Amino acid sequence: MSDATVETLTGAGRAAIHAVLLSGVDSPSILDQAFRGTGLSPHGTVIGAEGEIIDDVIVIEWPGAEPRFLFTLHGSPLIRDRIIERFTELGASRASSCAHLWSQDGAGQRLKIRDEALQALPHAVSKEACAFLLEQSSELGFSGWFERAASKGVQRDELDQLLRWAPIGIGMLQPARIVLAGPPNAGKSTLFNVLYGEERVLTSQQPGTTRDLIEGEVCWCGFPIQLVDGAGLRSSAAEVEQEGVRRMKRAMEEADLVVYLIPPGGSVALPGHHGTAPERTLVIHSRRDEDPEGVVEGLAVSSVTGEGIVALQQQILHQLYGSDRNLSGRACPFLPAHQEMLVHIGSTLDAKGDLGALLRQYGTSEMGGPR
Ligand SMILES: Nc1nc2c(ncn2[C@@H]2O[C@H](COP(=O)(O)OP(=O)(O)O)[C@@H](O)[C@H]2O)c(=O)[nH]1
Ligand SMILES: [Mg+2]
Structure with a gap:
């Protein structure tokens, strides 16, 4: 057994590339036997015992106290395993973990x-x-x-500050769920399509067109947002639509924010009316182009002219994460x-x-x- 180890630096599964590290005083001799390249080019092939090509790779020398060579390979786990097998045939032993290579502070503690x-x-x-x-x-x-x-x-004050920013940091990675709700024909599906950026949901003047929940992910100002569209809220409906309404109500209860659409002439539902807390509800007036002069309180949008759409996105982000959302230069939990x-x-x-x-x-x- 030689004094060389081989370890995989990338996770399980298929990927664009895999990376394998060969290290130890005997690793240059293994490299000589298994790698064919030209001149100083880092590009070459790893070859098997019969001279067959195992993969086309790039190998770089990793500076350190002992010789170390980092191979990047194609992203097949089968190729990665074959290369590891080839190095072990030539005397390398498998290292159990690559954790020692990074994420350590000066005292050698994992970060x-x-x-x-x-x-x-x-x-x-x-x-x-x-x-x-x-x-x-x-x-x-x-x-x-x-x-x-x-x-x-x-310090207590820095702890409080971190806790205030935590929802913003978490929201950078985990999409907030925004449910578009309101009576049938309020324009929920049309607004969903405008916000999503393509015709994802069928829309029509026929009340009850949307029944199942429809979801689509978008990204606004760096924040992932999951949009949810579903059945309009009404009581007299066919059985399949009633199930749609039940699903919609459940989605509203679980939402991070419910955007409640009121069409022209519609009554202003009280926030919280359908089981959503007022701080998780944003009431807006839809189909504004049909009644441009109507006096309304709050935001008015039109999916046809685009009026109010950017303001709506901003208002949603504001309600979710507040006005001070720039985390640059700040320590923030995520x-x-x-x-x-x-x-x-x-x-x-x-x-x-x-x-x-x-x-x-x-x-x-x-x-x-x-x-
Ligand atoms: N003029 C106008 N019509 C709209 C607007 N939004 C939706 N509509 C129309 O209103 C009808 C119902 O829209 P839809 O999105 O299916 O409503 P939903 O039942 O709430 O999903 C459709 O005929 C849409 O074309 C809008 O902003 N302006
Ligand atoms: Mg609809």
């Missing part, structure tokens, strides 16, 4: 929140969310705040588990409990887990 931010990065849906996560993974972000808190302690942790830290602080032990426990546990 949990940094890991979590980087794990969430491939799932981010906007460039703002990517920038946000990269910042949170750094010393300037929530990861840095946590490390400082673990060594220097926590997982619901972080919020729970901060609440726990707050109650421990108030009870004058052992904060050090609590922070150590969080620092070594898997807070968010794989997403």
